[in-house]
Structure formats: C-alpha cells, structure tokens
Amino acid sequence: MHAARNGVAILDLPGFTKIEVKGPGAFAYLDNLLCTKLPKVGRISLVYALLPDGKVLSEFTVVRVAEDSFYLVGAASSEWHDLDVLEMALPTDGSVTLKNVTKDYGSLILVGPRSREVLSQVTTSALDNAAFPWLSMRMIDTAVGPVRALRVNYVGELGWELHASNEQMVALYDAIWKAGENHQIVDMGIYAVDSLRLDKCYRGWKGDLEIGFSPFDASLDRFVDLTKPAFVGRDALIAEKAAGSKWRFVPMTLDEDGDADAPFCASVFSGEKRIGIATSGGWSFTLNKSVALAYVRPEFEAAGTKLEIEIFGERKKATVGQEPLFDPRNERLRS
Structure with missing residues (x-):
C-alpha cells in the first residue's frame, strides 16, 4: 500500500470479466440497457445496468473502442451473471454481437x-x-x-x-x-x-452494490443520465427522484480504532434507532483509521453526523465523512 x-x-x-460488444446496433443496445451516458471513442465510463424497478443489476467499465465497438469489463465473479444480462437484452435483428474474451x-x-x-x-x-x-x-x-x-x-x-x-x-x-x-x-x-x-469510497459489486438498492440509494447520482429518452429502469428512477430515495450511501470512520473493523451488514444506529447497514469495512493505512461504507437513512447522510456501528456485539462511535475520504479532487488520478 x-x-x-x-x-x-x-x-x-x-479475473476481470471481459466482453466485446460490436455491430451497427451496439450503441443503441447499450444506451437502452444502461442508465449512464456512454463514452466517446477512446474514452472510458463506469456504467450501470438496472432492473425495471430501478435497482442496480450490474456494473461495468465500458471502453468505446470505435463508434460501433465496445469493450466491457466487469467483476471476476460476475462473468456468467453479466453474460446473462447482456444476452437477454440482445436485439433479434442481428445488429449486435457479443464475444466473451475473459479467457x-x-x-x-x-x-x-x-x-x-x-x-x-x-x-x-x-x-x-x-x-x-x-x-x-x-x-x-x-x-x-x-x-x-x-x-x-x-x-x-x-x-x-x-x-x-x-x-x-x-x-x-x-x-x-x-x-x-x-x-x-x-x-x-x-x-x-x-x-x-475504501479511501476513495469505491463500491464493491455484490457487497456495496446489489439489487436491493438503486443508484440513487447508492449515492451514484452522477452516473445516472435522466436526459436520455429511454433506458431500463428510467421511469422508476424518475419517480424515486421526485419522492426522494429511502437510503444514501456514506463513508464513516470509527472515532476510536478498536479491535475490529465493521463486518458486512453490521447495523448502524442513531441512539437506539437502527438507521442503516454497513456493507464494507476495513483499515485504511492511508488515513490510519477504520473505515466503513454504509447505507443510512437520508437524514443521517451529512458529513459530521455522529452515529454508532454494532461491531461483533459492541456499539462503536463513528462519524459520517465526505466522499471521497482521500484526494477529493482526484488530483492523483489526473496527475
């Protein structure tokens, strides 16, 4: 580190899942499947496929190789899941081809x-x-x-x-x-x-991201393009945006180091009220703190909010931070 x-x-x-998507219909196919704006040629975007109810189904890194050629990269464990997602959405006119090049x-x-x-x-x-x-x-x-x-x-x-x-x-x-x-x-x-x-609050698929939460719940608003005329889950997200999300995703740091980090699905409390769950926890050797990533009710998402996380039966005081916890302007990535 x-x-x-x-x-x-x-x-x-x-282990990355790697899938090539090509053909004259490739852009329209992916544009309808994904809630995120597709990148220009030579560029990269992190994108999300949703269920009709607006919940997160898959996450990909998409590289636009040419106007009608895309290279999709996913989690190692998601190969067959992602292939199923992509194959089920394929148009029947032969305008799009998929090739699994993972191996x-x-x-x-x-x-x-x-x-x-x-x-x-x-x-x-x-x-x-x-x-x-x-x-x-x-x-x-x-x-x-x-x-x-x-x-x-x-x-x-x-x-x-x-x-x-x-x-x-x-x-x-x-x-x-x-x-x-x-x-x-x-x-x-x-x-x-x-x-x-964890320093950057990057989500992990099937841990921090799964079908119980929408991209708005997961505080991934910047990856949703509601100006697109159509994509799977769009109507549900429009309704959610109008009503407000039930959850927000936040980073927290333990006020005292303690003996253990927050385990998966540890309960988060405000007083005696359970108001969320931690989905990731670990020690940051950069920040020299124990970090937890969690879903909390929206009224508790503000940086500086004092909460508690139940870690192996003991309540530990924690403070909500501002995402990302490290290099907030991404200056190191851009250097």
Whole structure:
C-alpha cells in the first residue's frame, strides 16, 4: 500500500470479466440497457445496468473502442451473471454481437506516482496527460506487441490497467518489473487494493452494490443520465427522484480504532434507532483509521453526523465523512 500511494506497485489480476460488444446496433443496445451516458471513442465510463424497478443489476467499465465497438469489463465473479444480462437484452435483428474474451486476456495493474516513469520504459507510446488523459484507452506498443492500456484503476492513483493476451502476460510482467526495479517496484495483493479503495469510497459489486438498492440509494447520482429518452429502469428512477430515495450511501470512520473493523451488514444506529447497514469495512493505512461504507437513512447522510456501528456485539462511535475520504479532487488520478 505504501508503494501504491508513494512509489509504484504492480498487481497481476487475471479475473476481470471481459466482453466485446460490436455491430451497427451496439450503441443503441447499450444506451437502452444502461442508465449512464456512454463514452466517446477512446474514452472510458463506469456504467450501470438496472432492473425495471430501478435497482442496480450490474456494473461495468465500458471502453468505446470505435463508434460501433465496445469493450466491457466487469467483476471476476460476475462473468456468467453479466453474460446473462447482456444476452437477454440482445436485439433479434442481428445488429449486435457479443464475444466473451475473459479467457483470452489477462490484466496487469500498474499504479502509483512513479507508474508513468516505469511504463514509459516499456513503451514508446506517449503517456502524458495531453496524449493519454485519465479515463481514456490507448493501444500502446511494447516489446511483446500491442497492448490495450486503460488509464483507470480501483485504488485512486495515477495508473493503468494493461489488458494483454495470455501469450504476452509473462513477458510483459517481466519487462515492467525490470523497468521498475530502480523505483523499488513491489507486488501488490487484493487485500491492499481493498484497503486503498475504501479511501476513495469505491463500491464493491455484490457487497456495496446489489439489487436491493438503486443508484440513487447508492449515492451514484452522477452516473445516472435522466436526459436520455429511454433506458431500463428510467421511469422508476424518475419517480424515486421526485419522492426522494429511502437510503444514501456514506463513508464513516470509527472515532476510536478498536479491535475490529465493521463486518458486512453490521447495523448502524442513531441512539437506539437502527438507521442503516454497513456493507464494507476495513483499515485504511492511508488515513490510519477504520473505515466503513454504509447505507443510512437520508437524514443521517451529512458529513459530521455522529452515529454508532454494532461491531461483533459492541456499539462503536463513528462519524459520517465526505466522499471521497482521500484526494477529493482526484488530483492523483489526473496527475
């Protein structure tokens, strides 16, 4: 974690679900399925598919490769779920094709303030902000051949996801490691990622996000485009926006460290009233605090609100924070 925040770290993460969506009807198909505005060519968006009642069904990172070609990336555990979601919505006129390429590609995550310096020794492709801004995709040249590079990550730092064929992966990893040795590059594990994502309040699929809550409940308002004329769940979200959401998603930090972090589905209290549930909890080595992410009733969402979380039978005082807890202007991601 120290390397990811202060130097450079690498993670071999082969499990992403990866699906190609192509065809003359691809844009219209995804635009109707997703509540989020689709990105321009070469750009990346985090998007959500909903149920007709407006609850969150799936989450994808969408890369627009060309006008009628998209690359969807999802959670490792969601492969068959997401394929079912996409296949059930396919038009019957043959204007859209799906290809599951999950087994064909691996991914290396390179992150940290020194990640550009390291990656620049592996490719001659331009990596500066003008040529390769945050939330964009480029095909970069490497000694092992072209690699799809996504300037996005789940830890909130300057960095790239490198999506390469299985045949390229070992040599690509070796090249990055060699380039990073002078910068004290280290391997990073998924537990480190989980701690780092809590700093940024990034949601986890099927933990923080699931079909019991809408994107408004999950405080994902910025990912909903109600100006679109149609998408699955739109009518339900319009009604919810008018009436007000039943829940809001907030970060909290424990006032005292204690002996344990908030477990999944820990109850959140205001006095003797149960007013929410924690869906993630863990220690932030960046903030040096125990962080919990939780759904609470809207009247308790304001930063500074004092609440309690029941952690293994004991009430622990906690304070609602402002999302994100770390680097609120995303300056590190944009650097």
